[in-house]
Amino acid sequence: MVAQTSAQSKAPLIILIIIILVALSFIVKQAMPKKYYYTADLKCESCGAVFQQKISTGTTFPVKCPKCKKKTAYRAIKCLDCGEIFTIHPPKLGEMVSPEMMMPKCPKCASMNLGRVFEPKK
Ligand SMILES: [Zn+2]
Numbered sequence: 872m873v874a875q876t877s878a879q880s881k882a883p884l885i886i887l888i889i890i891i892l893v894a895l896s897f898i899v900k901q902a903m904p905k906k907y908y909y910t911a912d913l914k915c916e917s918c919g920a921v922f923q924q925k926i927s928t929g930t931t932f933p934v935k936c937p938k939c940k941k942k943t944a945y946r947a948i949k950c951l952d953c954g955e956i957f958t959i960h961p962p963k964l965g966e967m968v969s970p971e972m973m974m975p976k977c978p979k980c981a982s983m984n985l986g987r988v989f990e991p992k993k
């Protein structure tokens with residue numbers, strides 16, 4: 872009789888744990904930041920291809936190049952003074968970010984007059 876009672880009381884506990892786990896996973900899903908997609912200007916460092924691609928907010932660089940299929944494409948900025956298109960690398964995890972790194976400059980003419988590679992469609 873004693874063994875039977877303990878077995879009976881164990882079953883609802885397992886159900887309770889499952890309910891808690893399901894609830895937890897639901898809460899975690901809700902708490903995750905919503906992804907949204909945006910069009911980014913990208914440049915491949917392997918083949919030099921400059922292209923636009925829809926990427927999500929959680930994208931980690933580099934991304935895959937559609938031309939050479941290598942994972943070497945970074946965000947691209949265009950220098951409005953000399954027309955140079957160059958890539959910006961996101962700081963690595965734990966890397967110190969100097970104010971200079973936060974302000975990208977043209978590697979060719981050191982101009983800070985930078986803009987988008989592709990004109991946004993009106
Ligand atoms: Zn490429």
Ligand SMILES: [Zn+2]
Nearest residue numbers: 950953977980
């Ligand atoms: Zn320049």
